Amino acid sequence: MIRKWLEQLLRRNQHPIAPTRTATRHTPDEIRAQDTANTSNGPQVLLRPFQIRPMDSGDLGELLGVFRQAIQVSAADQYDQQQRDAWSRAQSHESLISALSEGEAVVAEWDNVLVGFAHRINDYINMLFVHPNAGREGIATLLYQHLEDGARMEGITELAAHVSLTAHGFFHFMGFTSEGQEEAERNGVSLARYPMRKPLI
Template identity: 30%
Template sequence: MLRIIPYSKCYAVQVSHLFHLAINVIADDVYSIAEKQAWSSSPRSRYHWHKRLSRSKAWLMIDDERDVQGVPFCCGLVNLETHFNTRGYIDSLYVHPDFQHRGIATALFTQLQTWATSANISNLSVDASKLSKPLFLSHGFRLHHRSYQEKRGQIIMGYLMSKVLPVQEQS
């Protein structure tokens, strides 16, 4: 059974592997081998991912039927920056290659958007990859322009996108 849970430290290693695998299975005609290696040459440490995710609002999609050392299998990740300068920025949205094209990214995004609306975050933004751009467009994001990130000497192209969220009525 698949379900969404808040991020927990016990998933940091799985998240690291999920991120690395999701990047490295991208077709070479979408992002080159050099770009993918710059983006993720190997899984990052659990410390890196725990620090990154515990400083934001993060959710995981887990599969209760698969197990990794006594912990359900993490097959998806999304996180939202909640600090002042980056409030509303979607930092990560990744799905394990074995679970792609099953609606997991949409379910995770819906969870994030529902929480952001209830938290009175007025605007979401993202530097979407070539692969995630259609997902964000389908959820009402507006494309601003191409964006470029330098990683280990490679320039990786994406798209700066944003979406205005409805304001919650105060009762």
């Protein structure tokens, strides 16, 4: 499904519609409402204008909202409310800025809305979050692939990540292998996660 979607996207991007920062911006909820209303359009719903680009300072105000919504909604089946609260509060606006200040950070814009971001420090995938209202559209795949491509260009031969229960299946699909399960602590609360690795050679 993802392969077919990517092929359609690449064909379409021969004449891309590039979103601009000055265009009308919608919230992720508005995007999902529009998609629901237009389900009769079939595959065209998946081909809305979006782009993966480097993060800039103007994005920082939206990143924390994406981070917290992804945890509170997308991780609800794997972590209880106390765990999600502790995890989502582990980053403040200031700490997120600090965390993203080194390495490579990219964002996904969909209809000029910031709906996801990913961050790599050398050989470590530090963050990858997509707003739940933009989930299952291939955005996480393209965010990840951008980071992997950057790592390959830098001559990095292996990628590592600490992956939530929610993201384990995605990272496995992207070629990572689990090294068992461990517990991480966020604000005094324990959360299960997987250390994972992927060779690039």
